[in-house]
Amino acid sequence: MIRAAFAAMLVLLAVLLPRPLGAQDTMPPAPYAYNQLDDPRLEAEAAALMHTLRCLKCQSQSIADSDAPMAGDMRHQVRSRILAGESPDQIRSWLIARYGDYVSYEPEVSSTTWPLFAVPVLVILLVAGVLLRRLGKRRSDAGEAA
Amino acid sequence: MIAEIGLAALWLAAALAVLQMVSGAMALRVPEGEAAPLAIYTRPAAIVQAFLAVLAFFLLLYSFAVTDLSIKLVATNSHSMKPLIYKLTGTWGNHEGSMLLWVGVLAASGGLLAAFEKRLPERTMGATLAVQGFVALGFYAFLLLSSNPFERLPVPAVEGTGLNPLLQDIGLAIHPPTLYAGYVGLSVAFSLAMGALLTREVNPSFARAMRPWVLGAWVLLTLGITAGSFWAYYELGWGGWWFWDPVENASLMPWLAATALMHSVSVLAARDALRTWTIMLGVLAFSMSMLGTFLVRSGVLTSVHAFAVDPERGSFILALLGLYIGGAFTIFALRAGAVAEGKRFAATSREGALVFNNVMLSAILAIVLLGTLYPLLTEAFDVRVSVGPPYFNPASAIFAIPMLLVMAVGPLLRWRADKPARIQFEMLLIAAVLIGAIALVSFFGSYPFLPLLGLGLAPALAVAAVLPLRGRNLRRVPAATWGMVLAHFGVAVSLFGMACEGAFTQERLAAVAPGGTEQVGDFSVTLESVAPVAGPNWTAIEARLAVRQGDGEPVILSPQARNFWSPPQATSESALLTKWNGQLYAVIGNQAEDGRWQIRVWWKPFVTFIWYGGILIALGGVLAIAGRVRVDVKRRKAVKLGDARRADLEALGAAPVPAE
Numbered sequence: 128m129i130r131a132a133f134a135a136m137l138v139l140l141a142v143l144l145p146r147p148l149g150a151q152d153t154m155p156p157a158p159y160a161y162n163q164l165d166d167p168r169l170e171a172e173a174a175a176l177m178h179t180l181r182c183l184k185c186q187s188q189s190i191a192d193s194d195a196p197m198a199g200d201m202r203h204q205v206r207s208r209i210l211a212g213e214s215p216d217q218i219r220s221w222l223i224a225r226y227g228d229y230v231s232y233e234p235e236v237s238s239t240t241w242p243l244f245a246v247p248v249l250v251i252l253l254v255a256g257v258l259l260r261r262l263g264k265r266r267s268d269a270g271e272a273a
Numbered sequence: 274m275i276a277e278i279g280l281a282a283l284w285l286a287a288a289l290a291v292l293q294m295v296s297g298a299m300a301l302r303v304p305e306g307e308a309a310p311l312a313i314y315t316r317p318a319a320i321v322q323a324f325l326a327v328l329a330f331f332l333l334l335y336s337f338a339v340t341d342l343s344i345k346l347v348a349t350n351s352h353s354m355k356p357l358i359y360k361l362t363g364t365w366g367n368h369e370g371s372m373l374l375w376v377g378v379l380a381a382s383g384g385l386l387a388a389f390e391k392r393l394p395e396r397t398m399g400a401t402l403a404v405q406g407f408v409a410l411g412f413y414a415f416l417l418l419s420s421n422p423f424e425r426l427p428v429p430a431v432e433g434t435g436l437n438p439l440l441q442d443i444g445l446a447i448h449p450p451t452l453y454a455g456y457v458g459l460s461v462a463f464s465l466a467m468g469a470l471l472t473r474e475v476n477p478s479f480a481r482a483m484r485p486w487v488l489g490a491w492v493l494l495t496l497g498i499t500a501g502s503f504w505a506y507y508e509l510g511w512g513g514w515w516f517w518d519p520v521e522n523a524s525l526m527p528w529l530a531a532t533a534l535m536h537s538v539s540v541l542a543a544r545d546a547l548r549t550w551t552i553m554l555g556v557l558a559f560s561m562s563m564l565g566t567f568l569v570r571s572g573v574l575t576s577v578h579a580f581a582v583d584p585e586r587g588s589f590i591l592a593l594l595g596l597y598i599g600g601a602f603t604i605f606a607l608r609a610g611a612v613a614e615g616k617r618f619a620a621t622s623r624e625g626a627l628v629f630n631n632v633m634l635s636a637i638l639a640i641v642l643l644g645t646l647y648p649l650l651t652e653a654f655d656v657r658v659s660v661g662p663p664y665f666n667p668a669s670a671i672f673a674i675p676m677l678l679v680m681a682v683g684p685l686l687r688w689r690a691d692k693p694a695r696i697q698f699e700m701l702l703i704a705a706v707l708i709g710a711i712a713l714v715s716f717f718g719s720y721p722f723l724p725l726l727g728l729g730l731a732p733a734l735a736v737a738a739v740l741p742l743r744g745r746n747l748r749r750v751p752a753a754t755w756g757m758v759l760a761h762f763g764v765a766v767s768l769f770g771m772a773c774e775g776a777f778t779q780e781r782l783a784a785v786a787p788g789g790t791e792q793v794g795d796f797s798v799t800l801e802s803v804a805p806v807a808g809p810n811w812t813a814i815e816a817r818l819a820v821r822q823g824d825g826e827p828v829i830l831s832p833q834a835r836n837f838w839s840p841p842q843a844t845s846e847s848a849l850l851t852k853w854n855g856q857l858y859a860v861i862g863n864q865a866e867d868g869r870w871q872i873r874v875w876w877k878p879f880v881t882f883i884w885y886g887g888i889l890i891a892l893g894g895v896l897a898i899a900g901r902v903r904v905d906v907k908r909r910k911a912v913k914l915g916d917a918r919r920a921d922l923e924a925l926g927a928a929p930v931p932a933e
């Protein structure tokens with residue numbers, strides 16, 4: 128009875144409130160969207176990879192942190208490919224080939240991303256320079272003074 | 274009427290900001306020692322302006338409380354059926370309202386500064402308040418010209434649209450106001466730095482006037498970030514506590530700058546060293562606050578293209594940003610040479626350690642800034658890249674790890690110059706704990722590098738935090754020192770929580786039929802039933818999960834999947850079981866075709882320590898403020914007493930003169 132009322136209510140809600148991704152919502156999620164792999168080692172590998180892939184439909188969330196149906200589909204892709212024996216790097220390149228660099232939170236050195244790696248190196252050099260100037264000189268000053 | 278009064282109050286406040294600016298600048302026109310005729314208006318203008326801006330905010334708050342649907346902002350962001358608390362918090366859950374809160378806090382801090390800061394020379398004070406008025410004026414203009422919160426609708430709406438359900442949470446009641454107060458509290462540090470720079474008064478007494486503001490703003494930022502992280506953790510439903518999301522980074526950057534500034538200003542107050550550093554960090558900290566406001570408020574984060582299509586607000590803030598930051602750094606560049614460098618010190622001294630860590634904090638800030646802005650920059654050229662945890666974690670760790678190591682030994686060093694050999698025992702102890710902990714953890718399992726290092730660093734830092742108390746009479750230790758010990762201990766606690774979460778979290782995702790049981794860690798979770806429930810503005814399905822630890826008594830957790838109807842949106846309300854050594858985190862998902870329910874359960878050992886640590890850090894800051902204020906009050910009393918005595922002596926000495 129409660130169940131029937133509840134089902135009726137859900138149907139009512141679904142009719143009354145078309146959600147943005149309504150069409151996708153009605154499809155059942157793919158098997159591995161919300162289920163783990165049985166092998167804990169493979170699952171850990173998949174989880175680590177999923178945390179570094181962007182959910183393309185969300186704002187700043189990884190596919191491991193999202194309820195969006197597309198994130199579910201991508202989790203299914205990742206888990207089933209890991210199960211089929213692909214390495215995380217292979218899966219990442221496959222996803223990048225399909226969706227572009229945007230899908231990966233782990234930027235790789237390329238013509239568009241090199242400043243992300245060059246600037247930290249510059250920062251390290253700058254930091255070393257500032258420290259030497261501020262602290263290195265001081266020591267010699269103190270030495271002379273002493 | 275209420276809305277019109279609010280708008281009028283804002284215009285008046287803007288006018289007073291002009292008066293404050295002009296009158297404060299007048300104090301600079303006359304030579305030192307002489308009274309400027311116009312300068313007397315500076316303080317009253319700041320105080321009245323504070324009153325008006327705060328009044329405007331409270332009027333908007335009232336309009337939200339009574340759901341006045343003739344105001345556009347209320348109609349688009351509130352709903353008559355919402356619980357009162359979320360009507361109130363809805364005031365700052367939108368662009369205009371949150372900018373009004375921003376400006377209100379800005380004016381209030383200016384007013385407080387004008388009312389209570391009596392130690393600085395009048396000229397410096399005039400310049401400071403003029404800068405504060407100048408900053409406020411820009412943001413009044415922004416509010417009045419492009420984001421009027423009091424705009425009326427031609428025809429009142431029948432019903433409001435409602436507030437984003439994710440924001441209908443008690444976390445939102447605390448998080449933004451705290452964070453904003455911290456952001457904007459840094460404006461006072463900025464104004465004081467500029468004032469001191471303009472009048473060449475960069476000295477310890479200036480630092481002592483600046484310190485409580487920096488400490489206060491830093492405490493609020495710490496609490497705001499901690500609350501925000503906890504909110505994201507339990508509200509988003511996937512158990513993550515930090516996402517390196519641009520909005521989070523926008524709050525982290527001012528915090529990093531404020532942390533460096535706080536340490537630097539303490540050195541200036543105590544040792545008269547690091548003068549230019551303090552000024553630069555003061556400018557940097559508030560610049561980061563404004564940058565954060567720009568990132569969050571301009572819409573640039575949702576999409577650079579959306580920003581380019583409707584750039585009015587964004588360009589306005591961007592122009593303000595350019596004006597203030599550019600202006601400040603120009604003055605800094607022109608005047609920095611004139612500021613004497615201050616007292617000197619050796620590399621191995623407490624100042625040396627503080628300089629090292631300030632540089633490290635600035636470097637982390639640079640990395641976060643780069644990682645946050647770079648994707649926006651490339652998006653403008655139609656190249657979309659993502660920068661996420663795999664970039665931020667290692668890149669910031671490069672600087673964070675040396676910083677934490679120096680933080681462990683820095684407080685043990687003496688001021689000015691010290692020999693490392695003197696603290697040999699302490700350094701060996703810290704190193705032993707560090708290596709011992711890492712060895713112990715790697716003996717029991719293999720974990721990723723950064724969590725492993727964190728597990729080693731945390732106990733080492735905890736030991737190092739209390740070492741400065743060794744051999745001291747605990748009752749004589751000043752409150753400010755206790756504050757430092759507590760805050761550094763908090764860093765260790767927080768780091769321990771992060772490392773444990775990273776290394777030991779266990780996850781169980783499964784489709785479960787009612788009556789079915791799943792295992793996570795040493796907990797068994799049984800799905801007893803699933804039933805619909807209804808709230809004031811939502812319906813939900815609620816699961817009853819019986820959680821047993823080992824053979825213990827079952828505890829019932831009730832996670833919900835909620836559907837809000839205005840605006841229509843689904844959220845997951847996680848259920849948490851908090852133990853002393855961690856948290857069990859449970860979420861209910863959708864029902865599968867075969868009638869089974871998706872449940873997600875995590876066992877996160879010591880995850881709560883992340884936020885306990887944050888609270889400890891903030892508490893340390895509060896202790897430091899309390900200690901400084903107490904010393905300050907004592908000093909003022911002593912000065913008063915001395916003055917009275919001197920006056921008495923003079924009166925005694927002078928009295929016989931007319932008699933003769």
